[in-house]
Amino acid sequence: MIDFYLNGKRQRLTNVSVDTSILELVRQQLGQTGTKEGCASGDCGACTVAIGEPDANGTINYQSANSCITPAHQLNGCHLVTVEGLADDAHLHPAQAAMVECHGSQCGFCTPGIVMSLFTLYEEQNQRPAPLTQQRLESALGGNLCRCTGYRPIRDAALTMQDYPKATPDWAANAALGTDVAVLAKDVSDTGRQSDATGYAMPRNIAALRELKAKRPGARLVAGGTDLWLETTQQVRDIVDIIDVRRVAELTEVEEVNEGWWIGASVSLSALMPLLAEHYPAFEHLMHRFASSQIRNRATLGGNIANASPIGDTPPTLLALDARLRLDGPRGSRELALEDFFLDYKNTALEDDEFIAAIFLPRPAADHNLKVWKLSKRREDDISAVLGAFAWRLENGVMRDVRLAFGGMAAIPRRVPATEAALEGSRPDAAAFAHARAALAKELTPMADMRGSAEYRTLAAGNLLERLRLMIDAESRSASNDTQANNDNNFATKVTLDAYAH
């Protein structure tokens, strides 16, 4: 059974197949057709809904998600808000009213998704008001494609909706709803209530997960589902046996130790971003360009690694940061350097009965540097053609602990040891980088596909090394000259565009 609230009303649905998405559930089973399917691959945002989960105080936090690739069974204990749930009969929600008055809809097909993204932004502004910077707007709306308007009126709606008279739907006026949802969530959790569709298991702790893995080694693990669900929506395969790791307590925690952080494999990318912002701002900046908010709210760090795509964004970055993995399973747990995890294209060191339990992110040394640069056709909501992650320290003017990793340049995300060696212990000068570049060309074998030719990838990867040299050079000069590097007033040292620089 899926037991949840939809726009304030309790729903108990039985006989929902394991691979049903939230979109299929609301459109086909509940007949609520306001939520649209644009691509069924989590790229366009037309299907955006808000999923509310209660925090410890019973306040419901709403996060946007692509309903087309979110498992319906994950709704258990949640409050799902769809576009039908925003307006009462007479009054539009401010997000809706602003969209009407700003002429933010033309064909109207993407509009329900845009309205839902605006709704989550509106809720966020109510709970934690903060300036609507370009970055925040992009974060809120970057996952919603509109083919008609060119987005200007949508931007206007986002910027003005807070000024509209507050209008709340019936369910929001119901003060008890937060408590009701919290009670339901606890009930669902305590009883370990599993779906009556027997193929969908939702273990609550690592012991239960180990047991399930032993019993059902062939079951698919799902956390965010943002890649797995494409098998059903795009390849039309049946998925009948699922272990959902999203609520395994141990996998959703971040444990801080002296040397760094053990990040549970089921921690969502959104949840991880504040930690990254504090310690690895370049990594956090990258995450703004990782798919979209809708995806980041569901997708997990463990999933992005286990997926083992050669063009995933976090693996090269984590390789450069010397991350480690803790694998777990019925036969016990073991630790592994991340670079030993990726064996070949989509092939990893994970045994059939194992799962990723946690990822260790080392604490940065005071003089640690990290640059992460993603190249793609579109800046937002796109997949890398090339991603370069560069970590190093400068010690008495020479580079130490140089760790460089690339995505999109081989069958797996990988480090480039010969290139690293060319820089390790060298001054960051043109000669050393020339050696590094020559080494890089030899040790990478990029693919050619719709995202870029092999020639382009090779050239771009080499040029990222050159960017790195120029940036180190500029930063050292700015340190000595005490002038701001990489700003408009210093043309000669500006080596990236502001929107990409980090």
Added chain:
Amino acid sequence: MRTLTDLDQSPRSSEDATRRRYQGDEPLARDTVNNRGGAGSARPHESAVKHVTGRAAYIDDLATPANTLHVMVGQSPVAHGRITRMDLEKVRAFPGVVDVVSLADVPGHTDIGPVFGGDPIFAHDEISYAGQNLFAVAADSYKAARQAVKAAIVEIDEQPASLDPVAAAEREEFVRPTHVHERGDWQAALDGALHVLEGTQFVGGQEHFYLEGQACLVEPTEDEGVVVHTSNQHPSETQKLVAEVLDIPFHAVTVSNRRMGGGFGGKETQASPWACIAALFARRTGRAAKVRLPRADDTRGTGKRHPFHNAYKLGFDERGVLSGGDIDVIGDCGYSPDLSEAVVDRAMFHADNAYSLGSARVTGKRAKTHTASNTAFRGFGGPQGVMIIERAMDDIARYVGEDPLTVRKRNLYREADPDGTPRNVTHYGQRVEQISLLHDVISQLEDSSDYWNRRREITRFNAQSPIIKRGLALTPVKFGISFTAQHLNQAGALLHVYTDGSVMINHGGTEMGQGLHTKICQVVARELGLDLEQVRITATRTDKVPNTSPTAASSGADLNGMAARDAASKLRDRLFEFAAAHFDVEGGGLDRETMRMEHGELVSGYGEDEQRVAWGELVQAAYIGRVSLSEKGFYATPLIHYDRATGRGRPFYYYAHGAAVSEVEVDTLSGEYRVSRVDILHDVGDSLNPAIDMGQVEGGFIQGMGWMTSEELKWNDAGQLTTVGPSTYNIPAFGDLPETFNVKLMEGHPNSQASIYRSKAVGEPPFMLGISVWSALRDALASMADYRFCPVLDTPATPERVLMVAEQLRQAKRSRYNDNVRPGHEPA
């Protein structure tokens, strides 16, 4: 006995309160011209509230009978070959499958080509592109239908696919004959020119990426026919094709469309096959049948904007002023004609853009290749034609050492050269009428965008910045308005007034988001002097207004607006005649001469003689008086003609103009770039609805920018499209909106032709404003060659293409050949 509803006699004035000056970045907010919602006012889209609440229904949202079938098509994985075996037994046996059809099951026509034929509803023997329909299956569920398709056994003798349109053109493999425009002695112009430049370019295609994919729902009727609900820009054509496929009369088929989730040309001819297939199932099974294509099937199976290979050879003087030359455009049409005859024609008609070519020949070729049959897409070939002359303008400017804007201005259409040579006639013989408007648009934008100060600033910046380069470009638009197929320039409308005073208008145009229905309601409201709320529009249906043209060629409001106005004015006149005799009989009747509709009232006389009759009272009196409250309207565009034999005529009723200035910032190490500022001034004549027109201008620009930058179609060597969804095909996203985006509608220039309230068409022309982004990218790259030439940059100008050009320029500089090597230029 029929009784009449009690009416609220007070004129309505409610909407003033709800209408607010809409907010946004200056200078977008505009006060409305007519605050009662009639034509000219910035009213929201008629469905806006339904859009934002999710109540606006698209095809897949329609309630369906419980036993509705779900239809899926089996597509060819191969681009070219012969079917040697197609065994569908396992498909038929798949759980949930109700029926399977292939070519042999079609009772009527099997060729559903829209104009010329050549499009089989299912491939039978020869396969012509990867994605071509082979068969279709109808099942109890969407998933079952999708899975069943995969059970087919299809064996194909695969043959090499022809994927290079240039090679195809050399082999004279065309879908339609080559067409030529020629005016003056172009060869003599080249021979006598002080300078001659030539160059070639590739202009990429474009996927429509309407957010609502192809979809239709077909219900069998109690006769031999069907009712077709379809996301469709051309209901009448679908009616015809469905009837022909079923071998039944047209009157047995009704096609209906309330709205589309985007069209952009992609549902003009491309929506019909699915309706034909679903209709087959509906008639065979007696059950409703629905098609909703998965995004990848849609992208593979349907035609796109034509990629073009263009070439120019042009002569010019020391000031860069053209004397004439030769332009070749080759459209990659895909496997069949579809609309390619007219698309390549339109590319030819726009190979001059806003510039007088002089003595010129323009040749258009229609190459046949093994891809989906390319089709209509906003601009309809025009943008691809514009690209070649904009390329030449940049090349020539750098060649003569002038700013590209200077050379563009010198070449604009003008009355005559100083020596008296007329320069106001196009290469196909049409006179350009609003020349002062064209020049005004550019000079106003030049000032408002601060072009020359920014040019100086950018030049200074680039001289000091080794990696980041900035570019700036102004490109104009002159776009011909009318279908080039003369007979399509007609429209009909049907107006009903009910006895409570509410009004229903129906017309032949379809709503795809462009605001056509809103504008039509505004026209009717204005003609009848009513509040907009009293006028409602219904789904476009072939049983209400027959034999309609597609909603295309930017013509929707021009044609249907005039037809609606015709209906409304005829009905108004009839009511006036009636009122003159019916009211104030003792006083000798109302004065017919001064009669007018204002604010929901009929008014006659002025001052003390003024008399008023409320609309509702008038309507009820007319009903009781047995006066018809229904009227139809019709419109045919005057003046236009084109003789294909001579390549001469006046194919366009008028031209729409505009211009854009774009500034970009390019990282020459990575190829990444940002569009930092855009200024647009666009001509819509006297706007019917400034808010909607602004939406078309802005949306058109961004879509054009996407075509020029991130939207890349890629086929593999086997001819399979590899960019079949939004994870690989990148339309602009929110962050691509330029940070500074100053958009204005040109004021003070009503249409010189008698269009609907002197407005102008707005759907397609702004699309070409996006070309300024590409020109600005070339400008930024040209700085790496010290502006001595303008490097070749094919489109889409992805970061990859930009980087490759930048690298070439960097290498050229390093290798000291830079004085001799001018990539992209072959001085003739």
